[in-house]
Amino acid sequence: MRLELASRPHRSGIGLTPLIDVVFILLLFFMLASHFHQWRALTVSATGQGATGAATPAVLVRVHNDGSIDLSGGPTSIGALSTKLAYNLQRNPALAVQIESDGGVPLQTLVEVFDQLHAAGISEMNLR
Amino acid sequence: MKLQRTERRSIKPFAPSRRDRSDESLIPLINIVFLILIFFMIAGRMEAPDPILVDPPVSTSPTRPSPPQLILVLAADGRIAAGDEIMESQHLDEWLARKLTSQVSGDANHQGLQISLKADTGVRADQLQSVLNSLRRASVQKITLLTTRRP
Numbered sequence: 001m002r003l004e005l006a007s008r009p010h011r012s013g014i015g016l017t018p019l020i021d022v023v024f025i026l027l028l029f030f031m032l033a034s035h036f037h038q039w040r041a042l043t044v045s046a047t048g049q050g051a052t053g054a055a056t057p058a059v060l061v062r063v064h065n066d067g068s069i070d071l072s073g074g075p076t077s078i079g080a081l082s083t084k085l086a087y088n089l090q091r092n093p094a095l096a097v098q099i100e101s102d103g104g105v106p107l108q109t110l111v112e113v114f115d116q117l118h119a120a121g122i123s124e125m126n127l128r
Numbered sequence: 129m130k131l132q133r134t135e136r137r138s139i140k141p142f143a144p145s146r147r148d149r150s151d152e153s154l155i156p157l158i159n160i161v162f163l164i165l166i167f168f169m170i171a172g173r174m175e176a177p178d179p180i181l182v183d184p185p186v187s188t189s190p191t192r193p194s195p196p197q198l199i200l201v202l203a204a205d206g207r208i209a210a211g212d213e214i215m216e217s218q219h220l221d222e223w224l225a226r227k228l229t230s231q232v233s234g235d236a237n238h239q240g241l242q243i244s245l246k247a248d249t250g251v252r253a254d255q256l257q258s259v260l261n262s263l264r265r266a267s268v269q270k271i272t273l274l275t276t277r278r279p
Contacts, residue, residue, distance in 0.1 A: 016151050020158060027165045034172020037184070038277040041193035041244070046264060046271050063253075103254035107247055110256070111185040111275055118189055125273065127253075127260060 042114060045126040057092060059085070063101040063113055078116060085120035098126045179209040182248040187275035196244035196272065198227070202259060204250035217258060224266040242270040 061081070062070040069076055071084055089095050097117055101110060114125045180203045201209040206217050215223060228241065243263060247256065263271055 016154050016158065020154065020161070023158065023161050023165060027161055027168065030165060030168035030172060033174050034168055035175065036172060039184075039193050040187055040189045040275045040277050041191045042187060042189050042273040042275060043191075044245070044260065044271040044273050046268055101253040103252060103257075105253040106249060107251040107253070107256060108185045108249040110253060111187045111273070115188045127257065 042111065042118075043124045045124050057094070058096040058098055059088060061097060061099045061113060061117070063099065063105050063109060065102040065104045067105075067109060069113065078112060081113065081116040082119040085117060085122070089121055096126070097122050098128055100128055178246065179212060179214055180207060182246055183250075184246060185249045185275045186278050188278050189275060193244060193272060193274055197242045199244045199246055199274075200259070202245060202247040202251050202255065204248040206255060208259070217255065220259065220262045221265065224262060224268075228266055241266070241268045242272075243268050244272045244274050246274045 059072050060070075061072075064070070069078055069081060071081065076084060085097065099110065099113060099117070110127070117125070178199075178201045180201050182201055182203055198210065203209070208215055208217055208220055210223060210227075213223070224241075245256075245259070260271065
């Protein structure tokens, strides 16, 4: 009698260990397979010449290998770029902006420059 | 005397539950693991991994990408991956030509290729420029550069 009583509560339900095994495997799977990148898109000009013709006024942003930036010939900084461009665009909304960069400029710098252009209201990245 | 009493009291409640303790102490662990599992299931997104690992540039652009027809992955060492293929940059032109002819024969009213570029932060401007020139020669209609959001 005593033995029966002692063994009864021991065999209640399924053990937790298999459950934990499966949950750990699921957790590992989801940890390894999922990622948290939030993708953003920058539109790059597909024509290379800009949507406008040669007759419209254009501004040239030059990016040098050492990270310095010229705005139509005059040196400027990346922080001042968007205000200067916004001012130019306000006076002339048809202004086309082109980015010209040296060969060794890393992509991250180009994207940062384009972020400034985007802040000034330019929607298409015109690289040449 | 007093001390002995308190000792007895503190020991007593442990004695009967010793057998269940192994299972019961696991329950907080399972709770946490379940929480983490649910977090990863809901917050993470699953995508097929790219054939080349790239570290995309960070931008402040608010535009979310539209589902692209084709993704080209550019690595910093000049390799280009498209689908499952990995090629050197000089073979991009012929690959694009093949892709374009198969697309034109595939559907009559195609509106040109739309290509998304997933490039590494370390890709140099001249590498990007040569890829863009190839895409323009192949008269790709829309080119987007994929970046990640600034955290």
